[in-house]
Amino acid sequence: MNDMSRINVPVASRQQPVPREQTQALLDLRSAASAQIKPADLYTLADRLEAQAQSAPERTFLIYGTQTFSYGEVDAQAHRMAHVFYSKGLRPGDVCAIAMENRPGFFFSWFGLVKLGVVVAFINTQVSGKPLVHALESTAAKAVVVGEECLANLRATDDVPDVPWWLIPDLENPWDGELPTCVDGGFAAQLAQAPATPFPREVRAAVTAESTTLLIFTSGTTGLPKAARYSHMRWMSSGDVMEVTLGATCDDVFYCCLPLYHGAAATSVTSTALRVGASIVVRRKFSVREFWQDVRRNQITVFQYIGEICRYLLNQPPVAGEREHSLRYMLGAGLTPESWQRWLERFGPIQVFEGWGATEANANLINVDNYVGSCGRVPDWSRTNLRLVRYDVESDTHPRDEQGFYQLCQPGEVGEAMGFIVNHPQMGGGRFEGYTSDAATESKIRRDVFQPGDAYWSSGDLLRYDDDGYFYFVDRIGDTFRWKSENVSTLEVADTLSDLPGLELINVYGVQVPEHEGRAGMAAILMQPGQNFDPKAFYDLTEARLPRYAAPMFVRVSAAADLTSTFKLRKVDLQRQGYAPGLFADPLFVRDESTRTYQPYSLQVLARAGLPPFVSPGHE
Secondary structure (H helix, E strand, C coil): CCHHHHCCCCCCCCCCCCCCCHHHHHHHHHHHCCCCCCCCCCCCCCHHHHHHHHHCCCCEEEEEEEEEEEHHHHHHHHHHHHHHHHHCCCCCCCCEEEEEECHHHHHHHHHHHHCCEEEEEECCCCCCHHHHHHHHHCCCCCCEEEEEHHHHHHCCCCCCCCEHHHHHCCCCCCCCCCCCCCCCCCCCHHHHHHHCCCCHHHCCCCCCCCCCCEEEEECCCCCCEEEEEHHHHHHHHHHHHHHHHHCCCCCCEEHHHHCCCCCHHHHHHHHHHHHCEEEEEEECCCCCCCHHHHHHHHHHEEEEEEEHCCCCCCHHCCCCCCCCCCCCCCEHHHHHHHHHHHHHHHCCCCEEEEEEECCCCCCCECCCCCCCCCCCCCCHHHHEEEEEEEEEEECCCCCCCCCCCEEEEECCCCEEEEECCCCCCCEECCCCCCCCCCHHHHHCCECCCCCCEEEEEECCCCCEEEECEEEEEEEECCEEEEEECCCHHHHHHHHHHHCCCCCCEEEEEEEEECCCCCEEEEEEEECCCCCCCCCHHHHHHHHHHHHHHHHEEEEEEEECCCECCCCCCCCHHHHHHHHCCCHHHCCEEECCCCCCCCCCECCHHHCCCCCCCCCCCCCC
């Protein structure tokens, strides 16, 4: 994988590394914060909410449009919910699903359920049919709290599990039609009559911090997602850790524009705000047009990002006063070095906490040094459970040493990130809490990695680190492919070409080529409104930035981006369609080195490139 270092990614002049001791000092603070809550503590998310509501009941917790809700008001609404949920038979350890868009009712329902010790399963608001049935069955949900805005998903689904659906009205999206028979339309009336008196803590008194509180589906781009377990301890520790990382206080205002059913918004943002008594500005869906207006109107200080959101914002025309805002911190993942540098130059010196991890991860990285391009640092290997092990893309295996154990990567080598699994009754850090499926949990564990009897969580992510200990995300295993006996990282190619003038999005993947080993690179691109694809400019950029083997052989100019609801690019359907223009309507171009450009697809241009026509899988 070292051959990928030949890709010429445009970045700012190299920064000076922060002293290792300085980085480690902050990482040690994070480690100490993460250990405050012990597995056996009789302490839950609901206890933390109630403590904040008692200490500062008038302080603003949620801001939604022109509506504001104090900590006391949110807690009172959750009490009402808890009384009704209890009257309907829910008890500690039961699972109840929530299918609702970002709005105050989501928080009221969520917090009401945790007051009972109920496990809450967050359901993607985009799914219907088989994926919706799978979500409910795989979590063994006994009921669903459904927002009126999500009733269409239910209506479009056959063979829905026989559980009650409790309806939360949505004045912004009223349901036009008859309610499905499984939906309890009188739930809202019961809520209105329920008391706001404190729900008895005794009901959840036996719930420990290590108990599961959330089931969050992994946001994969292939197959049916898995429901990852999230304990009270892990959820609250996330807030404890980010408090010391950000230096967050009750004066901060967090921006929640990513879907709450996804890990980032429901864990990092909400847990940190609740830990310090800060406010959360809740937006139903991310809006490029409204983003900076929201920031200025609400004096937002902390923004949880996804890399593509930042690209959307950077693609907007500059306006006067862009650097006049309240943002001081951004935390997230997927910000390319080039976009990161442009962001700082355009919007000012905001500290970026780029990280790496996963919903189910037992190890993570975070860049606390504001070191452009890096997703984190390991100054001292003896103080982390993370390891980077060698991985062979061609054979899809981990090379072993003479004793049969995995091998550690050296600086510059690309390998898979793994986390040593800690199973200690007094320690929460390093645990792998797994999924609702035992088989899925076991599939992510590697055993006897460095010594007999050890166990590691397998991330499926490829990373590398430099001589200073700074890490860089390379790709997902399976997205990196081989072409002309060389390894090609789809992410690095996409990052390298992402500043093509007029480009909105680029999605790079490998496609099968008949009679050829490996896969040829293909780029599906989306241009900004009013901009046209320039094949010569794209060719010139690949020549300047990429070795020949890494340059995409094909370019598909898409009319719209194929994204998951958390702004991850889908690739599987695109790979299946390959470079057969009969399978899609998008314009297709082929790299033509004889004319030094990308030419519109034809059998003649294909032949000049030495490539046969595409044969779709299953029709060979």
